[in-house]
Amino acid sequence: MTAPLTPSQPPHHRPSHDPWQAAAQPSGATSPHGYEEEDGPGMKTEVRQAAVIMVVVAVAGVLLALLWTWLAPRVPLISDGRLVFLKDTEGEQAIGVDGTFTLLSLGFGLVSGAVVFLWRKRGGIPLVAGLALGSLFGALLAWRAGIWLGPQTDVVAHAKAVGKGVVFDAPLELKAKGTLLAWPVAALAVHLGLTAMFGPRDPEPYPAPVAHEGPGAPYEGPGAAS
Secondary structure (H helix, E strand, C coil): CCEECCCCCCHHHCCCCCHHHHHHCCCCCECCCCCECCCCCCHHHHHHHHHHHHHHHHHCHHHHHHHHHHHCCCCEEEECCCCEEECCCCCCHHHHHHHHHHHHHHHHHHHHHHHHHHHCCCCCHHHHHHHHHHHHHHHHHHHHHHHHHCCCCCHHHHHHHHCCCCCEECCCCCCCHHHHHHHHHHHHHHHHHHHHHHCCCCCCCCCCCCCCCCCCCEECCCCCCC
């Protein structure tokens, strides 16, 4: 024979503050008072942060343009009065211009990805999207601003200004436009790598609530009669 276990309160009088209900509440849900749980900021806050990141990273393209203008090798040109020629036909200065931009972009990507991770380690899709777009806009800005800051872009007018037989610098130019992706690719790789290694981990799932036994359920614990 089994002894029925009569609960202290009927099921319909269960207290409103059930610990199992609190444990089963999903993470990220808002509390009854309207406050957010400690699961990170809301979507609006994340979008605002992503917009700030995009603008700040893009503006950093001005610094990249200055460094590219300063460090990129010059391509020497010369004019015979009618046509403009490369002074050194076997030179590799043109390749060096692309290489300098690529190396600087990779460095900017490493720094921007690490700084964004340190600023907000939790990450999130809006933040990653802001970093990617900001890096791409920054590379585009650096490319166009570097050309503007570099030697004169009107080669014919420049050749006429310096005169026949005088060596002058060619304008900065990216032969390989794929180098514009070096910054965003490096930034995303660094940020995602740091997030995978040092980012916060998701909490362990809550245990499933135990079903409440109704009146008349058999009690089979110690002391139950057989």
